[in-house]
Amino acid sequence: MNYRHAYHAGNFADILKHLVLANCLEHLGAKDKPYRYIDTHAGIGAYDLASDEATRSPEWVDGIGRLMKADIPDDARPALTPYLDLLHRMNPDETRIYPGSPQIAAELMREGDRLHLCELHPQDAKTLDERYRRDKRVKVEVRDGYKALKSLVPPPEKRGLALIDPPFEDRDELAHMAEAVMAALDKWPTGTFIFWRSLKNLWAADRFDNGLAEWLISEKGLAPEKILRADLWIRDLASEGKLAGAGVVVINPPWTLEEKLLATMPWLADTLAQGDGYGWRVDGGLTDEDLEDLAGDA
Numbered sequence: 001m002n003y004r005h006a007y008h009a010g011n012f013a014d015i016l017k018h019l020v021l022a023n024c025l026e027h028l029g030a031k032d033k034p035y036r037y038i039d040t041h042a043g044i045g046a047y048d049l050a051s052d053e054a055t056r057s058p059e060w061v062d063g064i065g066r067l068m069k070a071d072i073p074d075d076a077r078p079a080l081t082p083y084l085d086l087l088h089r090m091n092p093d094e095t096r097i098y099p100g101s102p103q104i105a106a107e108l109m110r111e112g113d114r115l116h117l118c119e120l121h122p123q124d125a126k127t128l129d130e131r132y133r134r135d136k137r138v139k140v141e142v143r144d145g146y147k148a149l150k151s152l153v154p155p156p157e158k159r160g161l162a163l164i165d166p167p168f169e170d171r172d173e174l175a176h177m178a179e180a181v182m183a184a185l186d187k188w189p190t191g192t193f194i195f196w197r198s199l200k201n202l203w204a205a206d207r208f209d210n211g212l213a214e215w216l217i218s219e220k221g222l223a224p225e226k227i228l229r230a231d232l233w234i235r236d237l238a239s240e241g242k243l244a245g246a247g248v249v250v251i252n253p254p255w256t257l258e259e260k261l262l263a264t265m266p267w268l269a270d271t272l273a274q275g276d277g278y279g280w281r282v283d284g285g286l287t288d289e290d291l292e293d294l295a296g297d298a
Contacts, residue, residue: 009047010060010098012272013246015067015083016232017165017196018104019264020248020257022082024161024192025108027254034112036160037105038152040145040180041167042117044127046103049096059242060098062234066271068095076267079260082108101163102128106135113137116152118145146180153188162188165196173197174208181212185220185251192252199245202237209249209285216251217286218294228253229285230261232269236277249285258282 008014028035049060068087072080086107090097099107102117109115115138119125125142132138141148149162164180166173177195185193199205209229216222233245250257265280272278286294 007053007057008059008243009100010049010064010095011243012059012063012232012234013196013198013243014098015063015268015272016230016246017194017248018099018101019080019083020230020250020261021101021104021161021163021194022086022108023079023257023260024194024250024254025105026082027256028159028161028192029108029110029113031159033159034110034114034157036114036116036155036157037109038116038118038149038155038160038162039101039105039165040118040149040163041165042102042119042124042128042140042145043100044119044124045100045106045117045131047098047100049098060095062274063272064098065095070271073267076264078256079264101165102132102138106132106138109137111137114155114157115139116155117141118143118148120144146176149180150183150187153184153191155188158190161192161194163194163196165194168198168200174204178208178212181251182215185216189220189222190252192250192254195249195251196246197249198243199231199233199237199247200243202245205231205247210290212249213285214290214294217291222251224284224286224291225258226252227284227286228258228261228282230265230280230282232265232272232280234269234272234278235275239275239277247281 105115117140119128129140164177197205213227217224228250231247235244237245261282265282269278269280
């Protein structure tokens with residue numbers, strides 16, 4: 001309840017999360033059929049980078065501030081274009097507004113699509129509701145997103161995406177996330193799910209990723225290519241200070257997403273690096289040896 005994303009909006013972690021989200025939404029929008037976007041920890045929707053919070057801890061300067069000024073190489077354009085085009089539309093002169101996940105969805109979704117936004121922080125939920133009050137596509141609830149997720153799937157449209165992006169204030173956050181995804185996937189196995197998690201503790205993140213992947217493959221029969229992990233760290237993960245690494249796990253990703261990320265991540269890591277030991281990875285959350293062991297157990 002104490003976390004306020006305004007202090008961190010537009011940082012490196014937002015960039016990776018939101019470019020993945022934009023690509024997934026673009027893929028869903030390529031078909032005529034409507035779809036639904038579910039956000040379990042929605043925040044306030046968009047952020048003023050000149051606000052007291054953003055200027056007090058201007059993480060965006062070395063995040064989206066760098067990216068908006070960068071010369072994008074051709075290899076990186078397919079992954080970055082849906083995300084950066086939206087940002088340039090919102091900031092035609094100077095970078096002042098950073099869209100959170102709800103605003104990215106609202107900008108990319110169509111008239112017949114629907115957004116369901118959950119936010120437990122009372123003031124943030126009020127701000128969110130005021131922002132989208134006139135948008136008939138959007139429903140805002142002051143509700144625990146973890147508890148809501150199971151009841152919100154499958155959506156009436158049958159197609160869609162759920163973003164689970166918690167503040168990681170609770171030491172058991174990964175466990176809560178795992179419980180939520182297992183319950184939701186049982187009811188909506190064809191939905192796309194994006195899970196954001198910090199890399200403060202690489203061992204804990206790997207344990208979550210590996211356990212989730214093993215459960216999906218061995219218990220649910222999901223093909224390994226239906227699980228995608230993308231992580232970025234801007235300096236040595238063992239370094240002191242602010243968050244150094246973060247990433248996403250995507251279940252049922254667009255089939256083009258892995259190729260786009262592999263072409264983009266080396267350049268993105270170089271562009272956003274803030275110290276020695278920076279890096280990236282794009283994989284399925286399991287090694288080839290892990291997959292062989294699962295196949296042997298089947």
